[in-house]
Amino acid sequence: MPIAIFDMDGVLYRGAQVMPHAREALDRLRSAQWDVFFATNNSTATRMDYLRLLQQLGLGGDLDHIVTSGYATAHYLERRRPKPKDVLVIGADGLRQEIRAVGIAVRDADELPGSHPPPEAAADGVDPGAMRRYLVSLELPPAPDTVVVGLDLHLTYAKVAEAQRAILAGADFICSNRDRAYPVEGRLLPGAGTIVAAIEVATGKKAVCIGKPEPFLFEEAIRRAGKEDGRVVVVGDSTDYDMVAAHRVGAVGVLITTGLTEKESLQKASGDAVPDRVIGSLEDLFVLPEFAGV
Amino acid sequence: MPIAIFDMDGVLYRGAQVMPHAREALDRLRSAQWDVFFATNNSTATRMDYLRLLQQLGLGGDLDHIVTSGYATAHYLERRRPKPKDVLVIGADGLRQEIRAVGIAVRDADELPGSHPPPEAAADGVDPGAMRRYLVSLELPPAPDTVVVGLDLHLTYAKVAEAQRAILAGADFICSNRDRAYPVEGRLLPGAGTIVAAIEVATGKKAVCIGKPEPFLFEEAIRRAGKEDGRVVVVGDSTDYDMVAAHRVGAVGVLITTGLTEKESLQKASGDAVPDRVIGSLEDLFVLPEFAGV
Structure with a gap:
């Protein structure tokens, strides 16, 4: 099962506003048997808080598919000796x-x-x-x-x-x-x-x-999905955080440019921060070769 | 009149404790017609607060000879256009x-x-x-x-x-x-x-x-003394702050090593941070050639 990891705020919603095509894109991926994860650097809320938010916004998901930097930090501490x-x-x-x-x-x-x-x-x-x-x-x-x-x-x-x-x-x-x-x-x-x-x-x-651009958050999602060699796509709105972290776990980095900031940072990006794909809307995901046939 | 600029905390006193030979050193310089200034990066207290402290500790001084980073900041703002x-x-x-x-x-x-x-x-x-x-x-x-x-x-x-x-x-x-x-x-x-x-x-x-290692504080003292081409000696306990700022105004930098920290930083110092003289006690000031005859 291929894996899609979505950054949340700015990609799937902004405040209380669901982004265009967000629900449809997630449903379509799930129907095509993709494992869909949600990953956020925000550490102020628990995964349970995010689950409630995703459900309120009609974006689905369950606890096992949510990774926050707080959660990843806790598991990092648990593994320390x-x-x-x-x-x-x-x-x-x-x-x-x-x-x-x-x-x-x-x-x-x-x-x-x-x-x-x-x-x-x-x-x-x-x-x-x-x-x-x-x-x-x-x-x-x-x-x-x-x-x-x-x-x-x-x-x-x-x-x-x-x-x-x-x-x-x-x-x-x-x-x-x-x-x-x-x-x-x-x-x-x-x-x-x-x-x-x-x-x-x-x-x-x-x-x-622990959070992005470090790889721990995405590694946790991949570990959870139980396969470390399949196709992984990260969809995010930040070159320095999402794209860099995507490349550190060998994932394809898709940048979504929903604001002026993203376009500016895209021009300045170099090295690991350069996205593999750039889309202007979640609808455009499905014209990418990574999602062929979905 | 030559100018001596003293860092305060750690050089002349530590908390409520006057450092050995501090009173004698200041008196001796003033008797020999040196202009003695006090300069601190601390911005939480006013010059008036420092005047009270110096007087409580028996170190003399007056408002015109105290320069704090807060005071220098205020004058920097006043001169901005x-x-x-x-x-x-x-x-x-x-x-x-x-x-x-x-x-x-x-x-x-x-x-x-x-x-x-x-x-x-x-x-x-x-x-x-x-x-x-x-x-x-x-x-x-x-x-x-x-x-x-x-x-x-x-x-x-x-x-x-x-x-x-x-x-x-x-x-x-x-x-x-x-x-x-x-x-x-x-x-x-x-x-x-x-x-x-x-x-x-x-x-x-x-x-x-504005504060040390920038030159503004010491420049203010030199400007106040009314002569910008005479001998200026800075006595301080920090290589990165006092010595660097001393060299930026063309002063002789005297480091006083009253603690382990100063000795360690002395070993690491390079460039402008290297003191011109190193003393272990304020008494040793008067064996330096800069103070010959005082």
């Missing part, structure tokens, strides 16, 4: 849940050092000395053995400080992904890569990255 | 005060978009979707024309997002300094450079940096 025992997550609860689901202990966000400053220290734009005194006065617990960084919409300075302390004390440093930006309705927000960069500068150490 | 009219500071109130003191409007920390999330969005480690919905629902004010980044112990994700929005909308991007770490009593905390890195990744833009 020695296996982590005590993980600090700078990220969302979805990432914590995925790691706990493989039996690894994760610290609660609400109990990290610095998470409950007294009112005078918490007051912003008044006296940074009060915050410094509070942070310096904390009784610090033993450092965790592993730090995992993902997108954290509740990021604080105290969290960056705790990650810095742990990594300088020798903790392993893993990140779910390095996305620069997080596209939401009508604007961009900072991506996980911004938080990773801050902690890399604070520690002078480089994180091991 | 067009002059900034509306500045977003991701940093401490000391930095805001220095910029307001040169007559430039700065937004209040407490009124930035995203600074008052409702309880369900503020709850950490529960539902990042609630925070996303809150951030996406904000009515955003017109973007500021300039973003200034310094050390911000009250950093939040919403602040990084606001800086990203402003810079992507075309705001100038300035930072007080790029220090990786902020040494405090008994530990390290993240430095301003960690926050700068996050915003650089979020925007794909590079900040103009």
Whole structure:
């Protein structure tokens, strides 16, 4: 059975809007006995959250065909030797849940050092000395053995400080992904890569990255499909993330250019980032030779 | 009158502890008619705060002989054409005060978009979707024309997002300094450079940096002393910051190796980072030829 791996946001939907021909394309592939996977760098939600979203949008799918960077990170940790025992997550609860689901202990966000400053220290734009005194006065617990960084919409300075302390004390440093930006309705927000960069500068150490452009996400899908030598096609909207990761697992990379950004990055792409095929709409998938007869 | 510029923290004091021979060295230089300046990359406190600290520690000095990266940043902004009219500071109130003191409007920390999330969005480690919905629902004010980044112990994700929005909308991007770490009593905390890195990744833009190793701080001291061709000696504990900046203004760079870190970095230093002189204690200053007869 050939495998198709779809990036989700920007390819199959944008916010609450299903992209043209998305439902039809997925149905047609499934009818032709393709194994259809969904892969996202977003680590804030669990696979269950994505399953609900895909079903709400009428895109089908099941848990076994969804791979998130949070999920792949959890399985990466599970396979490490020695296996982590005590993980600090700078990220969302979805990432914590995925790691706990493989039996690894994760610290609660609400109990990290610095998470409950007294009112005078918490007051912003008044006296940074009060915050410094509070942070310096904390009784610090033993450092965790592993730090995992993902997108954290509740990021604080105290969290960056705790990650810095742990990594300088020798903790392993893993990140779910390095996305620069997080596209939401009508604007961009900072991506996980911004938080990773801050902690890399604070520690002078480089994180091991799990999400695209690293191959782990797609490898997990291929492993799940149970065949590592058949035809694999990746459909994504990013040259630097989706196309590079596709080529690292030997897949055919199909770039879908639904916005100006994709066309610009296509012109600049070189090496592994150059797509094998470029389409303007999901309908065009079926004129590609990879999908002949589907 | 020859000029001596001292880095402060780690050279003249460490926390509340005055370094050996610091008072005597400063007194001896002043008695011999040297112009003695104090220069720090720290942007969280105002020059007035430093004046109080120096006086508490018995190190003398006056406002005119203190240069902070916050102060230098304010004067850099004042000299820009067009002059900034509306500045977003991701940093401490000391930095805001220095910029307001040169007559430039700065937004209040407490009124930035995203600074008052409702309880369900503020709850950490529960539902990042609630925070996303809150951030996406904000009515955003017109973007500021300039973003200034310094050390911000009250950093939040919403602040990084606001800086990203402003810079992507075309705001100038300035930072007080790029220090990786902020040494405090008994530990390290993240430095301003960690926050700068996050915003650089979020925007794909590079900040103009004012603090050491850039020459602006020392240039300001030399300009203040009113002579740009006399002897200038910089005494600092960092090769990459103090020595590099010293050489960029044509000063003699004296490295003081009071800790293991300085000795290690001395071994690795190359180019402008290599000190002209190395001393183990402030007492040894006076055996250097630069201070002959003092």
